[in-house]
Amino acid sequence: MAAATFSRLLKPGFCKITLIERPQAKALGATEATIPAFQRFNNLLGIGETAFLQATDATFKLGIRFDDWTRPREGYFNAFCPFGGPIGGVPFHHYWLRLRECGDETSIFDYSLAAVAAALGRFARPSSDASSILSLHSHAYHFDGDLYANLLKDYACARGVVALDRSVADASLSGENGFIETLMLDDGGSLAADFYIDCSGFPGVLLEGVLKTGYEDWSHWLPCDRAISQMHPHREPLRPYGTATALSAGWRWSAPLCRGMDSGLIYSRAFLSDGDAAAALSMDSRADFRATSFVTGRPRKFWNKNCLSLPGGFLEPLESTHIHLIQTGILKLFGTFPDLSFNAADADEYNRLTGIEYERIRDFLILHYATAGRDDTPFWRHCANMPIPGALKHKIELFRGSARLNMLDNEHFADHSWLSVLIGHGILPRSYDPLADVPSTEEVERHLHGIRRAIRQAAEAMPPAGEHMETAARVTS
Ligand SMILES: Cc1cc2nc3c(=O)[nH]c(=O)nc-3n(C[C@H](O)[C@H](O)[C@H](O)COP(=O)(O)OP(=O)(O)OC[C@H]3O[C@@H](n4cnc5c(N)ncnc54)[C@H](O)[C@@H]3O)c2cc1C
Numbered sequence: 005m006a007a008a009t010f011s012r013l014l015k016p017g018f019c020k021i022t023l024i025e026r027p028q029a030k031a032l033g034a035t036e037a038t039i040p041a042f043q044r045f046n047n048l049l050g051i052g053e054t055a056f057l058q059a060t061d062a063t064f065k066l067g068i069r070f071d072d073w074t075r076p077r078e079g080y081f082n083a084f085c086p087f088g089g090p091i092g093g094v095p096f097h098h099y100w101l102r103l104r105e106c107g108d109e110t111s112i113f114d115y116s117l118a119a120v121a122a123a124l125g126r127f128a129r130p131s132s133d134a135s136s137i138l139s140l141h142s143h144a145y146h147f148d149g150d151l152y153a154n155l156l157k158d159y160a161c162a163r164g165v166v167a168l169d170r171s172v173a174d175a176s177l178s179g180e181n182g183f184i185e186t187l188m189l190d191d192g193g194s195l196a197a198d199f200y201i202d203c204s205g206f207p208g209v210l211l212e213g214v215l216k217t218g219y220e221d222w223s224h225w226l227p228c229d230r231a232i233s234q235m236h237p238h239r240e241p242l243r244p245y246g247t248a249t250a251l252s253a254g255w256r257w258s259a260p261l262c263r264g265m266d267s268g269l270i271y272s273r274a275f276l277s278d279g280d281a282a283a284a285l286s287m288d289s290r291a292d293f294r295a296t297s298f299v300t301g302r303p304r305k306f307w308n309k310n311c312l313s314l315p316g317g318f319l320e321p322l323e324s325t326h327i328h329l330i331q332t333g334i335l336k337l338f339g340t341f342p343d344l345s346f347n348a349a350d351a352d353e354y355n356r357l358t359g360i361e362y363e364r365i366r367d368f369l370i371l372h373y374a375t376a377g378r379d380d381t382p383f384w385r386h387c388a389n390m391p392i393p394g395a396l397k398h399k400i401e402l403f404r405g406s407a408r409l410n411m412l413d414n415e416h417f418a419d420h421s422w423l424s425v426l427i428g429h430g431i432l433p434r435s436y437d438p439l440a441d442v443p444s445t446e447e448v449e450r451h452l453h454g455i456r457r458a459i460r461q462a463a464e465a466m467p468p469a470g471e472h473m474e475t476a477a478r479v480t481s
Contacts, residue, residue: 230281
């Protein structure tokens with residue numbers, strides 16, 4: 005992603021880019037789930053949607069369905085869509101809470117076009133016409149990470165990037181300022197550059213292995229540290245969403261590609277053995293599967309001396325944010341691009357902005373574990389009782405009291421995502437905004453039920469999700 009973007013945005017001759025990648029490397033996650041902002045990345049590169057879908061075996065994604073996080077057979081969506089719409093400047097959910105107090109048990113998820121369409125297995129691309137109900141939602145993708153890496157590598161090489169199938173074995177540091185001077189490659193060769201972007205994944209060959217930057221471990225808040233996954237044939241019609249199903253010591257994901265369903269388990273080894281995890285996934289031992297370990301957290305510095313790590317830390321894939329952090333990291337680097345004097349303030353600013361971004365996403369992930377409300381296993385009792393960051397605690401308390409959401413600077417997840425998890429986990433505020441009492445109950449009922457009907461009709465008119473993939477296949481065949 006970095007090499008492709010730099011090859012696109014920097015003029016030929018401004019700098020020379022070399023991509024060093026271990027031969028026959030396999031990306032960590034076979035299937036990558038994304039959020040809608042990912043489209044902006046492909047747009048920036050000029051990669052059209054149909055070409056992208058075809059090259060990466062991708063499917064459309066309207067959000068994630070969370071099952072069993074509160075109790076068995078109970079679920080909710082975090083869908084790419086706001087709930088209803090504000091009335092008189094008061095956020096929609098306050099009116100929903102008002103009608104609830106009057107005995108109306110309509111689920112808030114019935115007011116989300118993306119959630120209703122996903123539940124019906126239907127999909128339509130969002131409309132750019134602001135007067136259309138189809139302008140309410142957004143979409144993202146599930147795609148094959150290895151295929152996307154190949155696409156971007158070809159793209160970058162066609163624009164002058166030199167790709168070397170080598171492994172970085174070590175690096176030498178300047179005695180003067182500790183900057184990286186030269187990389188030593190596994191074939192005995194070496195390579196020197198002014199600036200290094202470490203994209204070697206967790207834990208970072210250059211940032212950690214060579215520069216010993218240090219890592220802040222967040223596993224006391226996000227205890228999962230292990231993943232296993234496997235691809236299965238589709239057993240049901242293609243659906244436009246992924247699932248995250250809570251299990252005894254973690255959660256199971258399923259993410260559809262065109263060729264099959266990728267499913268896997270994210271769990272904590274302190275609470276579940278690898279053998280029990282494989283059994284929980286009904287792992288087919290004959291099939292190829294991937295296993296990996298990780299420590300959730302962030303490096304003390306994302307950019308240290310003349311080396312920047314993308315994305316730097318590791319946040320588990322519960323809300324599909326890793327690719328996004330790579331994307332925003334690249335854009336932030338453009339905003340703080342160094343000259344050869346390497347002004348330390350540029351790196352400091354990059355580190356400050358990225359640190360905030362990580363903390364905001366981290367807190368949203370912790371919300372899922374801390375408020376799930378399950379107490380049926382040691383893992384869930386640990387999550388229910390663990391101390392949580394102050395900013396998150398305040399956000400939950402504010403919502404519990406007055407249904408208000410304080411959206412902080414650089415908050416990555418919109419208020420509807422926070423609402424989805426809070427309400428999905430059964431947290432119902434003690435009161436709502438008094439200004440939601442301004443219109444009469446009849447007016448509110450008429451308005452909300454009108455929205456619900458329009459959403460249902462629009463969702464039912466959408467074609468089944470699988471039809472879109474067939475159409476995309478026909479366009480390019
Ligand atoms: C189970 C699982 C599921 C995930 N799902 C998602 C998801 O749905 N959405 C999402 O956004 N994120 C997800 N993630 C996060 C995921 O790690 C990333 O999205 C993605 O794989 C990261 O890509 P990357 O290129 O940064 O790192 P990696 O995929 O780890 O790639 C690192 C590359 O560097 C190469 N390399 C390493 N060391 C050297 C060396 N010394 N010399 C040369 N090359 C080297 C490797 O061979 C590899 O090609 C998931 C993570 C896991 C564990």
